[in-house]
Structure formats: C-alpha cells, structure tokens
Amino acid sequence: PAIELDGVVKEYLAHGEVVQAVREIDLTIAEGEFFSLLGPSGCGKTTTMRMVAGFEEPTRGTVRLHGQDVTDVPPDKRDVNMVFQSYALFPHMDVWENVAFGLRRKKVPAAEITRRVGEMLEIVDLTGREKRRPRELSGGQQQRVALARALVNRPRALLLDEPLGALDLKLRQAMQIELKRIQREVGITFVYVTHDQSEALTMSDRIAVMNDGRVEQLADPREIYERPATAFVAGFIGTSNLLRGTVDRVEAGSAVLRLGEDGRILVAGAPHGAGDAIAVTVRPEKITISTEKPAGNVSAVRGTVCEVVYLGLYNSYAVSLADGAEVTVFQQNALDSASTAERGDAVWLSWQPHHS
Ligand code: ADP
Ligand code: MG
Structure with a gap:
C-alpha cells in the first residue's frame, strides 16, 4: 500500500479545551489509486492530510508511506507532495520558472530540469505558455501550473486539498476530468480532499466518507451511492x-x-x-x-x-x-x-x- 493510517488521532488544545480534529482513523490507500476523503467542513479532512504530509504530528497512531513508518519523519523527507486550494504561485516568476523552482533548489542538472519541466507542461497542457506570469493565466491554468510544480518532483503520492475550490462550476467540472486524465497518465497515488460529493463520485476509485473525525464508510463511488452504510452517508451523498x-x-x-x-x-x-x-x-x-x-x-x-x-x-x-x-x-x-x-x-x- 502507498499510505496507511493506523489508529491515527489528532487532538488540539484550543482556549484550554481539547478539540478532537481526528478521533480515530484507520485507512489503507493502494499504490496508484485515486482516493478521496469526502465530508462536510470541519470533519477533519485537512488535518488528516497534514498528518500524511508530515505538517502535523498525530497525537496517537502510526502513519506509514510505502510500508515505512514515517510518523516522526519531517515533510521534506517524505515522498509526498501537497497541492492546496490557494496554489500560491510565485507572482514574479513565469510559468516555466514556477515549475522549475523545486528542481533548481535541489540542484538538479540544467539539462534534466529543461527536459522534466517540458514534459510536465505538456502533461498539464500548458506547452506554449512558458513565458506567462501567473496573473496572465486563467484560474484553471494557474491550478495546472500548481499541479505541474508538485508533480515535477516525481512524488510517489500527491495530496490535493480542495484544489478546485476557487474555480467556478464549469471550470471545476472540466478540471475534474483533466485531473483524472493526468493521474492516469503519471500513474501515481492521488489523495483528494473535497466536501463536494459529485466531485468525489466523478473522479475516485474509492471514497472515504468522513464525519466528525471518523470514517463512516469506505467504498467505491457506486457502492457509496447505492448502498450508503449509515444515515449520515445517505443524507450527505445525493438526495435520499x-x-x-x-x-x-x-x-x-x-x-x-x-x-x-x-x-x-x-x-x-x-x-x-x-x-x-x-x-x-x-x-x-x-x-x-x-x-x-x-x-x-x-x-x-x-x-x-x-x-x-x-x-x-x-x-x-x-x-x-x-x-x-x-x-x-x-x-x-x-x-x-x-x-x-x-x-x-x-x-x-x-x-x-x-x-x-
Ligand atoms: P476540514 O478540512 O474537514 O474542514 P479540519 O481538519 O480543518 O477540517 O478541522 C477539523 C476540526 O479541527 C475543526 O473543528 C477545526 O476547527 C479543528 N482544528 C483544525 N486545526 C486546528 C488547530 N490548529 N487548532 C485547533 N483546532 C483545529
Ligand atoms: Mg479543510
């Protein structure tokens, strides 16, 4: 498996009170899978992702990546990358520079950078726009630059936290199909966080429906829709x-x-x-x-x-x-x-x- 969460709990102390952001999660995500965490705002999706990426340490439990216990491993030593809703491109750099940034910092040889950035821009369909600044791009194009910037590092897994949240409905639907195509093409594990049920149903191989810090049901989209395991899942997915x-x-x-x-x-x-x-x-x-x-x-x-x-x-x-x-x-x-x-x-x- 690519990602395993074993009895993972996250508690925060806020104003002298314990907040249970994640109550207890056990998950196994297979290599190459398009996996979604779906649930209402505040149910613990982002916290779960941050623990996988290493930005947050679990209060209890174990995180394993590709079979290795990484619970105490810092984010930059984990073989995952994360894409956020606010993609935070460097405004003063053009598209090419934005995508090449991480490789430059890692001192990858120039010829290899040129090849890998070129490949990546082709996959996200931005060839010919290398010289544009972020503000000269549409929201969907900016999101694809952010995706290329994460993928060019060749992580074994990509974590996406509501990456399409800033886009309007039409563009979001187009990007859903685009993301699925890209994932198939690069063949790596995608873990996708969303509160939008249709988004999760469209793209995912499997979905974990979360509620109040727990996974209520884990199954493929059809099963989640046709055979909701709990009243919460039935109510949250579609009309019931x-x-x-x-x-x-x-x-x-x-x-x-x-x-x-x-x-x-x-x-x-x-x-x-x-x-x-x-x-x-x-x-x-x-x-x-x-x-x-x-x-x-x-x-x-x-x-x-x-x-x-x-x-x-x-x-x-x-x-x-x-x-x-x-x-x-x-x-x-x-x-x-x-x-x-x-x-x-x-x-x-x-x-x-x-x-x-
Ligand atoms: P989601 O991404 O599903 O909207 P989050 O993982 O962001 O949910 O948050 C889950 C719960 O944990 C929420 O109740 C949130 O207020 C709380 N929470 C998240 N981060 C912190 C923090 N740093 N300190 C205190 N409470 C937090
Ligand atoms: Mg969130």
Whole structure:
C-alpha cells in the first residue's frame, strides 16, 4: 500500500479545551489509486492530510508511506507532495520558472530540469505558455501550473486539498476530468480532499466518507451511492429519503415494516426481529409513482402529492405520507411526457426491496 493510517488521532488544545480534529482513523490507500476523503467542513479532512504530509504530528497512531513508518519523519523527507486550494504561485516568476523552482533548489542538472519541466507542461497542457506570469493565466491554468510544480518532483503520492475550490462550476467540472486524465497518465497515488460529493463520485476509485473525525464508510463511488452504510452517508451523498418504522414481522429473510393502513416496506437480509425500530433510506430515482396499488414483491406506501417541480430531464415530486413524513421522488420525463401525477393526487409509491 502507498499510505496507511493506523489508529491515527489528532487532538488540539484550543482556549484550554481539547478539540478532537481526528478521533480515530484507520485507512489503507493502494499504490496508484485515486482516493478521496469526502465530508462536510470541519470533519477533519485537512488535518488528516497534514498528518500524511508530515505538517502535523498525530497525537496517537502510526502513519506509514510505502510500508515505512514515517510518523516522526519531517515533510521534506517524505515522498509526498501537497497541492492546496490557494496554489500560491510565485507572482514574479513565469510559468516555466514556477515549475522549475523545486528542481533548481535541489540542484538538479540544467539539462534534466529543461527536459522534466517540458514534459510536465505538456502533461498539464500548458506547452506554449512558458513565458506567462501567473496573473496572465486563467484560474484553471494557474491550478495546472500548481499541479505541474508538485508533480515535477516525481512524488510517489500527491495530496490535493480542495484544489478546485476557487474555480467556478464549469471550470471545476472540466478540471475534474483533466485531473483524472493526468493521474492516469503519471500513474501515481492521488489523495483528494473535497466536501463536494459529485466531485468525489466523478473522479475516485474509492471514497472515504468522513464525519466528525471518523470514517463512516469506505467504498467505491457506486457502492457509496447505492448502498450508503449509515444515515449520515445517505443524507450527505445525493438526495435520499429516510423512512422510520417498526418491524411487524420477518418473512422469508425480509423484515416487513407496516406503514399506514396498507403500506409496507420490505428490508431484505436485515438482521432484525419483530418490534425493532429501524430507519430505511431510499433514493428518489428508485421510486415509482402510480395511481393503482402496485402488485408483486415490492415496498409500497400510500401518499398525497404536495408539490411537483419540472426540472427538464425529470420531475421532482414531494409526496407526504400518512405519518407526516415527506418523500422526494424523481421521475424521468418521457418523450410524450404528461406528468404522471399532479398536486393533490392520492398515489402509491413503490420500489424494489434491494433499493432500500
Ligand atoms: P476540514 O478540512 O474537514 O474542514 P479540519 O481538519 O480543518 O477540517 O478541522 C477539523 C476540526 O479541527 C475543526 O473543528 C477545526 O476547527 C479543528 N482544528 C483544525 N486545526 C486546528 C488547530 N490548529 N487548532 C485547533 N483546532 C483545529
Ligand atoms: Mg479543510
């Protein structure tokens, strides 16, 4: 593995009180992986990265890079580089000088510097802009210079802390694809920090979803989206509905929850018994709206449509259930799209048991 965190804890003392920035993290990141730390502001992402880079010493636990314990090794002796949101290019140096700076300081021979900087500028698609100053570049180009400057040192791993945060949405989306391409091309481990779920889902091989100093789920993007391990993950990634109920009985390996007079929710393979209170999450796009009671082995609940929002590709419905819960449903608009339900309609919502 490229990076291993073993029982890592970070506590700060602030105004006489102990702040647990990282409560306890165990992580293994494979060589060559595009790995993301995803979570809300303040959950401990930056602190975790700073401990990997060596700018911060863990209160407890071990950091290993490429199998070697580096917990007490200073940043400049670690084979990683970090790129920050504020890329801090040298304003008085041109693009070429900015990228060459680190190699010069390490006294790399001039011919090798020329070759490596040229190679790097080609990878980040800035060939021909060598003489520009940072202020003569767009935000996206500046970010690519920062990336080239970090990569030209050939670190075995690159840590990126919200590197696209300063860019507008369009540019950010273009840079996400660009970053993924660059990572594939240079073939090194990227650890990417973001609070933006779509960013993490787009680029990552695997994602660690963090909350309050801990990792809540570690899986590939599809699994995180389709099978969120906790209510926090379900709520943080995409839109999700949270339904609460009590298990009525267990039937053929499925817990059956009663909801309203004739509604029921099936939870397959759940380790539950009658009387257990459980929470079930289901994604808006997995739910079907119908006027007739759906047949077959599906979860089905009754509700009333209280809002329909036309969103082009799909409609978003807010449906209230008998117990007061509100469910969001996305339904794609067909070519001949007449909306399937309108405000005030009594409807059935149904979904396959494996979708909740
Ligand atoms: P994130 O990057 O996910 O937004 P951080 O790692 O920056 O989160 O911070 C995690 C928590 O630790 C926050 O509550 C933050 O206020 C606290 N924290 C971070 N650095 C320090 C510090 N140097 N001193 C005291 N508290 C800190
Ligand atoms: Mg941060």
